[in-house]
Amino acid sequence: MNFRKLGLAALLAGGVAFAGNAWADAHSFSPQIQHRVAVMKVIGGDIGAIAKVAKGEAEYSPALVERAKRMDLLSKTVLVLFPQGSEGRRSKAEIWSDWAGFEKAANAFTAATPALVSAVESGDKGQIGAALGAVGKSCGGCHKPFRKPKE
């Protein structure tokens, strides 16, 4: 794994996130927690925009390819968003007590995103839907064991 690249990606993700809207929501939490929630919200926004096209609720646009690519990039930064000692908010302690499991869940996400990029590039709704399903499964594959329910 290329850590310099990862660091850059995390930096980029931070830039994107702070330009976004997530600051206000979590401002009472540590910077690490604010950062990861912001990045997750960017990911959520991107998957939501792509899902709208798959569901026929929005027109296809080539700009969605950039969203899919951003998700692919951000998926590779997930592990660095959860440094040791940054427990809190909705992150379960199991993230750090079962780091190997958490890593596996993050890798499953990263493994699913290239197919989404190709599908969005194709512009084919069926393909986009199928790839989205796989990516969505990987979100749940981590949230279920590692994220606390909303309070």
Ligand code: HEC
């Ligand atoms: C490897 C684990 C992992 C993967 C994969 C993952 N997430 Fe998350 N996500 C988390 C954790 C943990 C939190 C809670 C962070 C916190 O509060 O500290 C979170 C929080 C979020 C939030 C913020 C909501 C909130 O209020 O907590 C959104 C939105 C989100 N994830 C969307 C997604 C989407 C969409 C995907 C897949 C495309 C995804 N996540 C993939 C672990 C993951």
